[in-house]
Amino acid sequence: xxxxxxxxxxxxxxxxxxxxxxxxxxxxxxxxxxxxxxxxxxxxxxxxxxxxxxxxxxxxxxxxxxxxxxxxxxxxxxxxxxxxxxxxxxxxxxxxxxxxxxxxxxxxxxxxxxxxxxxxxxxxxxxxxxxxxxxxxxxxxxxxxxxxxxxxxxxxxxxxxxxxxxxxxxxxxxxxxxxxxxxxxxxxxxxxxxxxxxxxxxxxxxxxxxxxxxxxxxxxxxxxxxxxxxxxxxxxxxxxxxxxxxxxxxxxxxxxxxxxxxxxxxxxxxxxxxxxxxxxxxxxxxxxxxxxxxxxxxxxxxxxxxxxxxxxxxxxxxxxxxxxxxxxxxxxxxxxxxxxxxxxxxxxxxxxxxxxxxxxxxxxxxxxxxxxxxxxxxxxxxxxxxxxxxxxx
Amino acid sequence: xxxxxxxxxxxxxxxxxxxxxxxxxxxxxxxxxxxxxxxxxxxxxxxxxxxxxxxxxxxxxxxxxxxxxxxxxxxxxxxxxxxxxxxxxxxxxxxxxxxxxxxxxxxxxxxxxxxxxxxxxxxxxxxxxxxxxxxxxxxxxxxxxxxxxxxxxxxxxxxxxxxxxxxxxxxxxxxxxxxxxxxxxxxxxxxxxxxxxxxxxxx
Numbered sequence: 104x105x106x107x108x109x110x111x112x113x114x115x116x117x118x119x120x121x122x123x124x125x126x127x128x129x130x131x132x133x134x135x136x137x138x139x140x141x142x143x144x145x146x147x148x149x150x151x152x153x154x155x156x157x158x159x160x161x162x163x164x165x166x167x168x169x170x171x172x173x174x175x176x177x178x179x180x181x182x183x184x185x186x187x188x189x190x191x192x193x194x195x196x197x198x199x200x201x202x203x204x205x206x207x208x209x210x211x212x213x214x215x216x217x218x219x220x221x222x223x224x225x226x227x228x229x230x231x232x233x234x235x236x237x238x239x240x241x242x243x244x245x246x247x248x249x250x251x252x253x254x255x256x257x258x259x260x261x262x263x264x265x266x267x268x269x270x271x272x273x274x275x276x277x278x279x280x281x282x283x284x285x286x287x288x289x290x291x292x293x294x295x296x297x298x299x300x301x302x303x304x305x306x307x308x309x310x311x312x313x314x315x316x317x318x319x320x321x322x323x324x325x326x327x328x329x330x331x332x333x334x335x336x337x338x339x340x341x342x343x344x345x346x347x348x349x350x351x352x353x354x355x356x357x358x359x360x361x362x363x364x365x366x367x368x369x370x371x372x373x374x375x376x377x378x379x380x381x382x383x384x385x386x387x388x389x390x391x392x393x394x395x396x397x398x399x400x401x402x403x404x405x406x407x408x409x410x411x412x413x414x415x416x417x418x419x420x421x422x423x424x425x426x427x428x429x430x431x432x433x434x435x436x437x438x439x440x441x442x443x444x445x446x447x448x449x450x451x452x453x454x455x456x457x458x459x460x461x462x463x464x465x466x467x468x469x470x471x472x473x474x475x476x477x478x479x480x481x482x483x484x485x486x487x488x489x490x491x492x493x494x495x496x
Numbered sequence: 497x498x499x500x501x502x503x504x505x506x507x508x509x510x511x512x513x514x515x516x517x518x519x520x521x522x523x524x525x526x527x528x529x530x531x532x533x534x535x536x537x538x539x540x541x542x543x544x545x546x547x548x549x550x551x552x553x554x555x556x557x558x559x560x561x562x563x564x565x566x567x568x569x570x571x572x573x574x575x576x577x578x579x580x581x582x583x584x585x586x587x588x589x590x591x592x593x594x595x596x597x598x599x600x601x602x603x604x605x606x607x608x609x610x611x612x613x614x615x616x617x618x619x620x621x622x623x624x625x626x627x628x629x630x631x632x633x634x635x636x637x638x639x640x641x642x643x644x645x646x647x648x649x650x651x652x653x654x655x656x657x658x659x660x661x662x663x664x665x666x667x668x669x670x671x672x673x674x675x676x677x678x679x680x681x682x683x684x685x686x687x688x689x690x691x692x693x694x695x696x697x698x699x
Contacts (some may be wrong), residue, residue, distance in 0.1 A: 128569055374516070426550075442559070445557060450567060451570075454555055454556050456549075457549070457557045458543060458558050458570065459543060459558050475547055478550075478551065479547060482553070486553035489553070
């Protein structure tokens with residue numbers, strides 16, 4: 104869920120990429136959302152990498168998590184210091200090989216990184232939506248992605264890949280558009296949030312909504328609820344780590360001092376780190392988007408939304424070949440949730456593979472460089488594209 | 497490919513659905529997929545071996561065989577394969593029952609504990625036997641079940657099932673070659689390989 108840009112980069116990159124914008128659902132043809140509300144116009148920010156082949160059979164869609172964006176890999180300019188959020192996975196010769204595949208990543212509906220969200224201008228008022236923005240669901244996010252692909256003239260996806268909330272979008276794709284996708288790769292994700300995951304999201308939302316600057320979400324012309332959003336990020340960040348990685352990364356080490364200060368400043372390194380993460384986050388993310396996307400994730404429930412409360416029934420529609428990966432130290436979306444999902448897929452006789460990767464970094468593991476994860480994804484895509492070619496003959 | 501797996505592979509009808517429990521690095525399933533267009537799934541507990549399977553293009557689930565087998569509907573597979581694993585299972589009777597539920601036919605291979613050299617070791621030396629098939633000490637062996645070819649035949653009979661095929665072989669654990677033993681197999685074969693199915697009256 105966290106956008107990790109701190110890890111070492113291997114120097115190999117897809118090169119320069121460009122953020123593009125597609126606008127649709129212009130009134131009176133607004134998009135009808137799951138809630139029944141109508142929204143339009145909708146702009147989608149997206150980036151593409153690699154080359155689309157002649158029969159358009161090499162397209163991979165990557166779905167990002169809570170705080171990600173369309174900038175999955177590469178650089179915006181030669182002077183750009185940071186590559187996209189999954190540069191270690193996406194690029195020439197990498198797990199998702201841009202020499203072979205045409206990769207698309209778009210910013211989700213409700214976000215603040217170019218796609219329409221609560222910080223966008225409400226055409227009815229000429230001011231930012233704020234909390235007048237309708238509630239969106241994972242299904243709505245996927246509908247918007249589908250509209251983008253239709254616009255790009257892409258009728259078939261070789262694979263949809265995503266971790267965490269991105270994985271929820273992949274599940275939604277597999278169920279709602281079974282004919283469109285050949286393969287689904289699900290990383291560190293779940294068919295529905297546990298009470299634990301909802302609880303942490305609610306703490307984050309309450310931190311934002313109780314910030315004195317929140318002003319019922321209408322804060323765009325004044326000071327922003329930065330303290331609340333930073334606090335939400337701090338809580339979230341802890342859930343993306345693990346006891347083990349926090350012990351090795353921080354332990355009880357002190358920050359810039361030899362002794363306890365006997366005050367409420369950041370004495371421990373872990374305190375300082377979390378404050379830093381919080382204050383960095385508020386510079387790039389909108390508090391209302393945090394509210395909307397976390398709510399969409401909490402509402403997501405495959406069985407309830409697609410299968411009369413049965414995940415087995417929900418997956419009956421799926422045709423994609425599936426790869427599920429979980430991580431041993433992920434306590435936000437623990438392995439048992441991946442196993443439950445795999446079981447429901449098995450009961451439908453789906454073509455599913457599952458691997459639990461030993462990793463100490465917690466939920467964040469799917470975003471970090473991981474040889475095993477890259478190999479699994481790379482070779483699974485190999486297999487799927489070979490079988491696809493074979494079937495086409 | 498291991499000799500016992502070659503024999504098992506020769507028994508599989510092209511285009512069938514196969515579940516391989518404890519599939520290792522996916523050698524058998526990879527072969528069956530390529531040569532016999534089999535739709536196969538493996539179950540394997542080791543993350544490293546699961547990765548090898550996926551590298552080979554084999555569909556695989558990481559997990560414990562006794563648990564993973566529960567989630568499949570009845571008759572999901574034409575064949576369920578359990579090769580060189582039965583002797584390590586805590587409740588073999590329950591597992592075989594589960595396998596017969598999800599598979600129309602099951603193929604089981606196991607090391608024969610009545611191989612003559614094992615009998616000799618017990619008779620003349622008085623220690624728990626050790627050889628290339630069973631290289632462990634009594635205190636660290638994963639092979640917790642003592643099975644012989646005759647035991648297995650009797651087990652199949654008593655559980656109301658029937659042996660469709662039986663081949664007993666003399667080979668070493670990872671050898672690519674071996675030979676089929678027809679004369680006195682319970683004495684002369686290191687492994688037994690059985691194809692078993694339910695009888696019509698099977699509960």
